[in-house]
Amino acid sequence: METRALHPPAEVGADLDHVDTPALLLDLDAFERNLDRLHATLAGLPVRVRPHAKSHKCPEIALRQVARGAIGVCCQKVSEAEALVAGGIPDVTIVNEVVGAAKLARLAALAREARVGVAVDDFQNVNDVDTAAADARVILDVLVEVDVGLNRCGVEPGQAAAALACRVAEKSHLRFAGLQAYQGRAQHVRSYDDRRLAAAAAADKVQATLDHLSRAGLHAATVTGGGTGTYLFDARSSVYNEVQPGSYVFMDADYAQNLDQEGHVVRTFEQSLFVLTTVMSHPTRSRAVVDAGLKAHSVDSGMPLVAAVPGARHTRASDEHGVIELAGPGDLSLGQKIRLIPGHCDPTVNLHDWFVCFRGERVEAVWPITARGAFY
């Protein structure tokens, strides 16, 4: 183990203009409205909320999600779960497979401190998870992951999933807790109807699996899935009883392209996350260069948008630079700080050590992203 010193880019109480750049900004008003809106849109529906903490990697945010009614959070990695439990979250499900004796030993140890769940999609892995739980003398909640169209991890719906669930149920240190059935590909389907149909197709696969489980005498107490793009469809499906949206707290340029029933951009959630960056070069009247590049935001889902500079387009990202084409001369000046809306929020957050949380033009808090880099 080693400790490293980290300097936050701002002090609490500072004016936003004194924040060092690049910095990850969180608009607290928008963030809090997003937290509230998730629950408001789900009012009266028979689902629990278990937000995905892979998006924020920050116990401060997880605590606020739980305070608003989330039953806990989910995440992807044992090291993320460790950071969240250390940060005060008592209920964490790893909705992902954990493979290898060292990781499984850490997972089982964590179950002594908090309620911990994990997903499986392989018979041998079920044996290994059970062995780790037995060694640690804990009982682990285990979800069988079903591939409902993502074509990534997970067993086939129906008979195959039920067979794996039976194996889980046989194990002395595992509790069959239900199904993990996340349709990641459906989240960013742009058209409302196509997105609804993709979610419905996933729900059909879940229902077929539930039927097989029922015949095998097994009950799935939890059926979880549903990201920011489909959670409302999933919540209304009558098969999911838990949703796990993550990006809703922040939003990003990718999600901002999803459309509603009328063909307008979905406006349920607001953009609360920005990369603050400084104009560090302005070589021509139409080109400005900012000090945030690939190491400050992720372009895997496309270029960031430029907030509040009409007509400005972020056209190119290199490691430490962003090139912005301007609509009019004089739109930006050297040293000016502007906000970028990241293309994809999750891997962008993972590049930063802090959220600089602001209200109005003042830094209200600086929250450490304690699970940044926690990919073990």
Place this chain on the structure above:
Amino acid sequence: METRALHPPAEVGADLDHVDTPALLLDLDAFERNLDRLHATLAGLPVRVRPHAKSHKCPEIALRQVARGAIGVCCQKVSEAEALVAGGIPDVTIVNEVVGAAKLARLAALAREARVGVAVDDFQNVNDVDTAAADARVILDVLVEVDVGLNRCGVEPGQAAAALACRVAEKSHLRFAGLQAYQGRAQHVRSYDDRRLAAAAAADKVQATLDHLSRAGLHAATVTGGGTGTYLFDARSSVYNEVQPGSYVFMDADYAQNLDQEGHVVRTFEQSLFVLTTVMSHPTRSRAVVDAGLKAHSVDSGMPLVAAVPGARHTRASDEHGVIELAGPGDLSLGQKIRLIPGHCDPTVNLHDWFVCFRGERVEAVWPITARGAFY
């Protein structure tokens, strides 16, 4: 300031198979051959070597570059320079603009501990750099950045660059040190002849600028540029006297597409950098899923390659997963550790806190990437 505990994914002396994943592996034999080859290819040419430390962000590597004859290193950010000086490097040039009073104060303060240079491309910025140097009572080396075809930062070659150089030379706390003239776009031009011509066009622009400087009575002691793709052309150009390759220590899938005179892949440098990852799901005979995704390597220059698994293709990366399509059943098994060759080395390194350095199948060292996240 805050300190955070970081756990390396391996212990010195461990077998490679016991390294936790995802992990950034450095093949020390290949790495050392790369260090040597750079100098071997430059033997007899009138250039100094100042490797770019933005690629590795690691004083341990910078020290080895200096030990092999580099005159120092360059980097992009003040916080990188601070980490490098703290790690024992006495000569660091920031070949990039530094804008804003807070950053400039830190830059000037660093010049009390080491020889420090910086690039400029704006008259007001020259004034600001001089003010910061005067306040700190130091003399800063200043390079005028010339845009030789990258269309990012930098002033136009010729008259414009000479005018800015004159401004630098007038300042009491600045020393006009020469030209920064990096043609980033030329580095990845695939064909040998096209790459050579792109480098030659940049050299012509530098020469025109030198002529203007000469008429203004100014001498550019340093003319620096040249990355891993063009450094040899630049070294032979008779205008550059310093080259700043960075990726050569590691290589990546992008650079592995550059061709030599015969149309074969350039083999001057070997792949020394890998992301070690575990097969965490193997849902079908032709599809395996590994535990490294967008948070463990950067896909901005394309998908990673799969090392040593014939026919295997990494087709899709999500935040924490990589999907690999297999040529034959039985090619991979659950829990197996394999190596990915990153699409782009620099932003990949920035996602990790450690290089796990190995020789043969044994971990020989674990080097901290102390400037990881140092984008201020």
